[in-house]
Amino acid sequence: MSKPNKKITSKSRQTCWIGADRLTIEDLEKVIYGKSKVGISSATWKELNAGHEFLKKFSQDKVIYGVNTGFGPMAPYKIPDDKHLELQLNLIRSHCSGSGKLVSKEQTIALMIARLSSLAKGYSGIHPEWAELLTQMINEEITPHIYEHGGLGASGDLVQLAHLALCIIGEGKVKDNGEDRPAKEVFTEKNWTPLRPRIREALATLNGTSAMTGYGAINVIKARRLVEWSELSSALLIEIVGSYDDYYSEGLNGVKAHAGQQKAARRLRELLTGSKRLRDRSDHLYCSHENKKLDDKVQEYYSIRCLPQIMGPILDTLIDSQQTVEDELNSVSDNPIIDYQNENVFHGGNFHGDYVSLSMDKLKIAITKLSLLIERQLNYLLNDKLNQQLPPFVNMGTLGLNLGMQGAQFVATSTTSENQSLCSPVYIHTIPSNNDNQDIVSMGANAALMANRVIENTYEVLAVKLLTAIQAVDVLGIQESLAPKTRKLYDLVRSRVPAFSQDGIMYEATHPVLDLLNNTDPQTITGEEKASKSNNK
Incomplete structure (x- = not known):
């Protein structure tokens, strides 16, 4: 393999350079969901x-863990010089023990980028050909089979990363254009040479938090889009209700010291700019009333009135999770650390994944709360006794004969309930393993995968609620009164699912909305720039 070209910034806008610059979630998003490539300068x-x-x-006359010793509890056994290659190969093959479902293509590529980032810092002692081959695999989307189950998140994500290392040495299976194929076969077609560990490349590939970090990065990307869609959907609900505007005002929310709440209120004000559906309290209630019972509702239900207070902590948690994942993405999670500049080798536990594990638990809880909010908003729309302006279940057909969105609510309710069940923290579920060498572990990959399940579930709940809200707009005939951005949302959904009054196969209406949410960037409507805490220091 030849050395890479020099880094030329002016000609490399589509290249994410690994090793030199700080990686951000936006960088990963451009590579995984866009057209950017990764490169090694x-x-x-x-x-x-x-x-x-x-x-x-340095290792010729010294005992270095994983170079000339066994692994884990077998570290006291010194390995003869002529067995070092066999030692590294044994580590890879023996730890390829993953089971369960394969993780997604996006999660796998994120894992690969995270591992490349750690190795490219130069503290792992690997030969640069390993980094170059990994770069080629990422850019051509040749992804190893990575299984959900196996990692403890201390000594890193050993099992998941062993499956990555297995492909680098030309063994195991990969996905190529969605097809499962032997790695050796794909390497031959691409004229890639499988690599053999020289000193400790096997351990360097396995030892680290790259699975949980990659999964966590995907969670942040998906959760951020989910929150933006939820804000748009909530803004539309506000218009359907004909809400008073002071709930989201700067005057109300500005006296609360939490940045997330103020940001949530500001976003709602921006999304609702130009709406003809909001009411000014002074026009309706700040005047004399002779009747003892008012016709107007003085205050809305909490799922409408308290949106900034509920969304605020979710936004703050999302920013915190992004910062944690980015910090881990830019860290060296290997052991030992090979410091060639200071001519030393440091043994320790940078592979321990507690930061990511705790962060994913917090994100999971925050998104579960978001699913509860969405489910309550859905219930408000479906219950005519609550909203007092829509037919039961937003039924546009004949009451009694037609059922409207009634059946879809069951899916939203049960899926929200599953999120609540998944909210048990993984961070504290440590179980000793490895002859008690790993006596307290992070379970970070499990935490990230469970958070991903909660995020995916919440997209499903939101799809039902959004379709219901769009139907409600048609019932009320308020399309022309909507704010420009919520009108774009309405038109976008209606381009996928036309208004319906007669009952049909419900998933044929909800699934296209779910597909829209999963595969469309909400910035196509909002036009807002993504903000990263790390970029706002």
Whole structure:
């Protein structure tokens, strides 16, 4: 393999350079969901090579864990020089023990980028060819079979990353254009040479938090889009209700010191700009009333009135999760650390995934609360006794004969309930393993996968609620009174699902909305720039 070209910023806008710059969630999003590629600069190549050459000399007369010793509880066993390659290969093959379902293509690529980022920092002692091959696999979307089950998140995500290493040495299976194929066969077609570990490349590939970090990055991307869709959907609900505007005012929310609440209120004000459906309290209630019982509702239900207070903590948690994942993405999670500049090797536990594990638990809880909010908003729309302006179940057909959105509510309710069941924290579910060498672990990959399940579930709940809200707009005939952005939302959904009054197969209406939410960036409507805490320091 030849050395990579020098980094040329002006000609490399579509390249995410690994090793030199701080990686952000936006960078991963451009690679995984856009057209950007990853690259290794000449400077990074030189650093990797310098670290590799240092370790080769440094380890000749010293005991270095995982170079000339066994692994885990078998570290006291010194390995003969002629068995070092066999040691590394044994580590890879023996730890390819994953089971369960394969993780998604997006999760796998994110895992690969996270591992490449850690290795490219130059503290793992790998030969740079390992980083180059991994770069090629990412760019051509040749993804190893990575299974959900197996990682403890201390000593890193050993099992998941072993399956990555297995493909690098030309064994195991990969996905190529959605097809399951032997890695050796794909490598032959692409004229790639399978690699063999020189000193500790196997351990360097396995030891780290890259699975949970990659999964966590996907969670942040999906959760951020989910929150934006939820804000749009909530703004539409506000218009359906004909809400008073002071709930979202700067005057009300500005006296609360939480940044998330103020941001949530500001976003709602922006989304509702130009709406003809909002009411000014002074026009309706801040005047004399002779009747003892008012016709107007003085205050709306909490799922409408308290949106900034509920969405605020969710936004703050999302920002915190993004910061944690980005910090881990830019960290070296290997053991030991090969510091060629200071000519030393440090043994420790940077592979421990507690930061990501706790962060994913917090994100999971926040998104579950979001699903509860969405479900309550849905219930408000469906219950004519609550909203007092829509037919039961937003039924546009004949009451009694037709059922409207009644059947879809069951899916939303049961899925929200599943989210509540998934909210038990994983961070505290440590179980000792590895002959008690790993006596307290993070379960970070499990935490990230469960958070992903909660996020996916919440998209399903939101799809039902959004379709219901769109039907409600048609019942009330308020399309022309909507704000420009919520009108775009209405038109976008209606381009997928026409208004219906007669009962049909319900999933043929809800699934297209779910597909829309999953595969469309809400910024096509909002036009807002994504904000990263790390970029706002």
